[in-house]
Amino acid sequence: MCGICGIVGSRDINLIRRMMESLHHRGPDEDGVWLGDNIALGIKRLAIIDPETGQQPVFNEDRTVVAVMNGEIYNHAFLRNLLEERGHHFQSHHSDTEVIVHLYEEFGMDFPTHLNGMFAIGLWDANNKSLILVRDHVGIKPLYFSIYQNNLIFGSEPKAVLSHPDVSRSPNFSALHHYFTLKNIPAPMSAFRDLEQLRPGELAIFRNSSLTRHQWWKPKCGGEITISEREASDEIGRLLRDSVSLQMQSDVPIAAYLSGGIDSSSVVALMSEQSSEPVKTFTLIYHDIHSNKRADQEAANRIAEIYKTDHHECLVTYHDLPQRLDSILDAFDEPFSGVISTYFLTEEIGKHVKVALSGDGADELFGSYLPHRLAQPLAAYSRLTNDFRFLSKRQLDQLASHEEDIQVLDRIASLGDESAQRMGLYISNDDRNKSLYSDYMLAETNHASTESVIRDILNGCQSNDPLNRFLYLDHQTLLPDQVLPFVDRLSMAHSVEVRPPFLDPRLVEFSYKLPGDLKIQKGRVKHILKEAVRPLLPPDLIDRPKEGFLMPINEWIISNLGTYVQSILSPARIGKHGLFRSDAIRSLIDNHYSGAINHGNRIWNLMMFQLWWEKYCD
Numbered sequence: 001m002c003g004i005c006g007i008v009g010s011r012d013i014n015l016i017r018r019m020m021e022s023l024h025h026r027g028p029d030e031d032g033v034w035l036g037d038n039i040a041l042g043i044k045r046l047a048i049i050d051p052e053t054g055q056q057p058v059f060n061e062d063r064t065v066v067a068v069m070n071g072e073i074y075n076h077a078f079l080r081n082l083l084e085e086r087g088h089h090f091q092s093h094h095s096d097t098e099v100i101v102h103l104y105e106e107f108g109m110d111f112p113t114h115l116n117g118m119f120a121i122g123l124w125d126a127n128n129k130s131l132i133l134v135r136d137h138v139g140i141k142p143l144y145f146s147i148y149q150n151n152l153i154f155g156s157e158p159k160a161v162l163s164h165p166d167v168s169r170s171p172n173f174s175a176l177h178h179y180f181t182l183k184n185i186p187a188p189m190s191a192f193r194d195l196e197q198l199r200p201g202e203l204a205i206f207r208n209s210s211l212t213r214h215q216w217w218k219p220k221c222g223g224e225i226t227i228s229e230r231e232a233s234d235e236i237g238r239l240l241r242d243s244v245s246l247q248m249q250s251d252v253p254i255a256a257y258l259s260g261g262i263d264s265s266s267v268v269a270l271m272s273e274q275s276s277e278p279v280k281t282f283t284l285i286y287h288d289i290h291s292n293k294r295a296d297q298e299a300a301n302r303i304a305e306i307y308k309t310d311h312h313e314c315l316v317t318y319h320d321l322p323q324r325l326d327s328i329l330d331a332f333d334e335p336f337s338g339v340i341s342t343y344f345l346t347e348e349i350g351k352h353v354k355v356a357l358s359g360d361g362a363d364e365l366f367g368s369y370l371p372h373r374l375a376q377p378l379a380a381y382s383r384l385t386n387d388f389r390f391l392s393k394r395q396l397d398q399l400a401s402h403e404e405d406i407q408v409l410d411r412i413a414s415l416g417d418e419s420a421q422r423m424g425l426y427i428s429n430d431d432r433n434k435s436l437y438s439d440y441m442l443a444e445t446n447h448a449s450t451e452s453v454i455r456d457i458l459n460g461c462q463s464n465d466p467l468n469r470f471l472y473l474d475h476q477t478l479l480p481d482q483v484l485p486f487v488d489r490l491s492m493a494h495s496v497e498v499r500p501p502f503l504d505p506r507l508v509e510f511s512y513k514l515p516g517d518l519k520i521q522k523g524r525v526k527h528i529l530k531e532a533v534r535p536l537l538p539p540d541l542i543d544r545p546k547e548g549f550l551m552p553i554n555e556w557i558i559s560n561l562g563t564y565v566q567s568i569l570s571p572a573r574i575g576k577h578g579l580f581r582s583d584a585i586r587s588l589i590d591n592h593y594s595g596a597i598n599h600g601n602r603i604w605n606l607m608m609f610q611l612w613w614e615k616y617c618d
Contacts, residue, residue: 002027002056003044003492004068005160006122008131008206009151015164016040022159026070026492032056034066039124039131043068046495048252048355049076054095061089064126065101070156071119071141072096072499074246079103079114104132112203112216116246116505120198122154130207137217137505138361139187139200139480142488146194150209157489158333161195168194171617173444176335176609180433181426181450183337183605184482191334191612200480219508221472222462224515229531232518235510236532243504244270247357254355255280257345257498258311260299262526262533262542263359267501269536271357272307280352281309284316284345286552293552299541306538314348316341318556322564325611331489335612337605338482342490342498350494360487361502364471364479365511366526367519371425371470374412376516378421379466381409419455422473426450427601436588441579453477467516554600562593568607577613
């Protein structure tokens with residue numbers, strides 16, 4: 001794991017080192033710099049694979065191809081053997097990064113299709129003066145860039161690109177509009193006007209001052225296969241076991257996150273099967289909140305006892321939140337109001353190891369969140385004509401789990417088509433956002449429409465399966481733009497690499513072949529995954545409700561941090577930038593604290609925006 005950066009159009013050693021230093025937290029072990037003909041590449045390395053001879057940048061035999069990479073290539077041993085058989089010569093002992101330059105020599109622009117891993121790559125081809133930027137299949141590793149005149153500047157985080165004096169910090173107001181609904185900035189946009197992101201599975205080529213981009217990988221939605229439950233669960237179990245085995249490769253000690261849910265518990269179980277020593281496991285605990293969190297703690301302890309792990313608990317209280325928000329904002333460089341608990345837990349993990357495996361991605365593969373749970377019932381309900389005789393048994397089964405929530409289904413269905421219904425399940429929407437805006441902000445965001453973004457993505461999905469369509473949407477937005485960023489930024493803030501075995505591309509591709517009613521069956525979320533991991537976990541833990549590593553932000557906002565929150569969203573501070581109507585913000589806060597309407601998620605969203613703006617834009 002590393003932080004990478006580069007400039008096409010300059011070989012200023014002081015500038016590239018300044019960019020590198022902004023990424024020190026991503027790789028405190030080693031520096032690497034290469035200056036070529038009007039190009040500079042830099043890296044801050046976290047040494048995990050081949051610490052002795054795996055330095056970067058890496059080169060091909062005649063040094064006409066040079067690359068830097070943030071991430072890990074899990075199938076590097078297989079690729080090295082393949083490439084050596086074809087006549088390529090390696091300098092390192094077993095560096096995973098070095099396979100990249102030889103793969104490029106062998107397969108050209110198709111080289112990413114041979115990789116199994118998480119990666120963001122910058123590769124320079126001196127023969128045709130081209131910079132190639134690549135981001136992994138699902139967007140586990142980030143990559144930002146900016147084009148200024150004839151220069152391209154790239155880096156693992158916005159802060160590296162913003163270190164360049166010619167890259168403006170002016171905000172991208174359209175992107176900020178989307179934030180107020182999605183809780184994050186959606187790729188390819190960033191919060192800054194001059195800064196963009198690569199999308200997951202995207203490749204960009206910068207040559208002769210011109211940039212071209214194309215998708216080298218995208219999940220195939222549609223064409224679900226007919227398969228028995230037993231066949232599907234067996235294949236998921238096989239793929240997950242192999243993925244865990246691959247991702248346990250490390251020349252330094254590794255650990256695991258353990259929330260008490262089936263995702264992280266399954267990973268811990270499979271790690272324990274394959275480890276000769278007790279696996280180090282870590283979980284968050286809270287002493288001041290409701291019973292679900294205590295149940296998560298108890299479940300994590302049970303898994304730790306069953307598999308005899310070296311278990312650690314990390315206590316977090318509401319006092320910790322204000323003290324750490326500035327560092328959390330530093331980790332993102334953009335407004336973000338998703339999950340931040342990873343920051344606190346990884347701070348503890350970083351005292352013990354550099355690498356940890358997690359259960360991230362399983363919810364987005366197999367269906368867990370409210371929109372996933374409602375997808376099938378909504379589709380069935382929308383076909384109703386006040387006569388249940390027109391519904392098939394399968395549709396009735398899908399509706400049965402929500403028969404007591406017909407009013408909820410009716411309210412969401414009444415919003416309009418599929419895209420409008422999905423918008424009704426976010427924390428806000430275009431109209432509610434604009435009701436808070438000042439005239440200035442309305443003018444700046446005049447044409448911005450998050451619903452149009454959602455509709456365009458859903459229109460690109462070929463599946464007719466309601467659940468798989470919503471999962472596809474989340475694979476294009478929620479997973480790469482919110483879930484994976486909080487995992488990456490908040491762990492790398494403590495120089496810890498997190499590996500998610502559920503996001504092995506083979507498992508992702510197989511999940512897309514499965515019909516939705518194998519994933520959520522009669523209201524049972526992640527049904528087929530639960531059947532796949534049944535041999536690994538106690539039966540009573542498999543269907544236990546859990547919250548994972550979610551922090552009780554809403555409870556803290558309303559019960560412990562009210563004064564702190566209201567000071568951040570005070571009329572005086574809101575008025576400085578003039579983006580919102582102070583009376584509208586005041587009304588939202590008053591309704592929340594009076595108990596009239598729960599606006600906790602929106603208040604957290606606005607609060608994080610305000611802190612970001614004051615730090616980066618004022």
